[in-house]
Amino acid sequence: MYTLELSINLNDFNPSYPKNPQTLGERIRKARMDKGLYAKELAKMLGVTDDTIINWEKDRNKPQGKNLEKAKNFLVHKI
Numbered sequence: 417m418y419t420l421e422l423s424i425n426l427n428d429f430n431p432s433y434p435k436n437p438q439t440l441g442e443r444i445r446k447a448r449m450d451k452g453l454y455a456k457e458l459a460k461m462l463g464v465t466d467d468t469i470i471n472w473e474k475d476r477n478k479p480q481g482k483n484l485e486k487a488k489n490f491l492v493h494k495i
Contacts, residue, residue: 427449427450433445433446434446439475440472440478440479441473441474441475441478442473444469444487444491447491455469455470456469458490461490462483462486462490464486468483472487
């Protein structure tokens with residue numbers, strides 16, 4: 417009997433997962449999905465609404481002021 421172990425990132429099969437993020441919004445979405453978080457959970461962590469996270473991820477607007485610092489900290493894994 418043989419055992420085969422595979423490591424699969426299920427995000428690779430999700431069409432909304434940005435494999436090669438180009439924009440800040442795509443980087444935020446990729447980091448969030450890599451950490452297994454919902455937009456609502458990230459919003460709570462950063463102290464913003466889930467609509468704000470969605471708008472950032474869709475590049476409708478960008479984090480500004482202290483929210484930009486929070487987003488940067490999230491992206492560099494300080495959160």
